[in-house]
Amino acid sequence: xxxxxxxxxxxxxxxxxxxxxxxxxxxxxxxxxxxxxxxxxxxxxxxxxxxxxxxxxxxxxxxxxxxxxxxxxxxxxxxxxxxxxxxxxxxxxxxxxxxxxxxxxxxxxxxxxxxxxxxxxxxxxxxxxxxxxxxxxxxxxxxxxxxxxxx
Numbered sequence: 001x002x003x004x005x006x007x008x009x010x011x012x013x014x015x016x017x018x019x020x021x022x023x024x025x026x027x028x029x030x031x032x033x034x035x036x037x038x039x040x041x042x043x044x045x046x047x048x049x050x051x052x053x054x055x056x057x058x059x060x061x062x063x064x065x066x067x068x069x070x071x072x073x074x075x076x077x078x079x080x081x082x083x084x085x086x087x088x089x090x091x092x093x094x095x096x097x098x099x100x101x102x103x104x105x106x107x108x109x110x111x112x113x114x115x116x117x118x119x120x121x122x123x124x125x126x127x128x129x130x131x132x133x134x135x136x137x138x139x140x141x142x143x144x145x146x147x148x149x150x151x
Contacts, residue, residue, distance in 0.1 A: 007058065007059050008056055008057070008058050008059075008104065008107050009056065009057060009059065010048075010054060010055065010056065011044070011048075011055040011056060011057045011067065013041060013044055013045075013048075015057050015064050015067075016040050016041055016044050017035065017036075018057070018063075018064035018067075019040075019055075019057065019064065019067045019090075020033060020035045020036075020040050021035055022064075022066070022067055022090035022091075022092055023067075023088060023090060025090075025092075025093060026090075028125055028127070028128075047069065052071060052072040052073070052074075053069065053070070053071055053072075054069070054070040054071075054072075054111065055067070055069050056068050056069070056070065056104075056107075056108070058091075058100060058103075058104055060095065060100075064092075065091065065092045065094075065095045065100065066089075066090060066091040066092060066095060066100055066101070066104055067088065067089075067090050068086055068087065068088060068089040068090070068104060068105075068108060069086070069087045069088045070084055070085070070086060070087075070108055070111060070112070071084070071085040071087065072084055072112075072115050072117065073085055078118060078119070081117075081118040081119060082115065082116055082117045082118065083117055083118065083119040083120065083121055084108070084111070084112035084115065084117040084119070084120045084121070085120075085121055085122065086105070086108055086120060086121070086122040087122070089101070089104070089105070089122070089131075091104070101134065102134075102138055105135075105138060106138075108120070122135065122140065123146040
């Protein structure tokens, strides 16, 4: 699980504060996250207990510097293909441009292959133009229109 820019591992509960800090550290996250709220620990317990979920952190020198969540979704379409959904990708501000994000996504693609997934999908907010360029540069195509409905 080591790369030249860090190491990747399953997140543990003591990582939650660092993860939430990264989720909150941008204009969109600042509006929807509340660091310190106990609901994050409850959500972490649900994610950690689900075998189709993998919450990942990247470490550099013992510090959590990036995160993402992988969801493995079985389905009937495409001959019963399992797909991997990549969510909540964040690289700490001081680590951007280091190659960590690309290494992390490539690591996720390897996990998807190991799980037998035939497709990896993700969404990025339409306002995140840098993120879209990043994903397209490493091979993702904007083939679908993502839609959301807040409940």
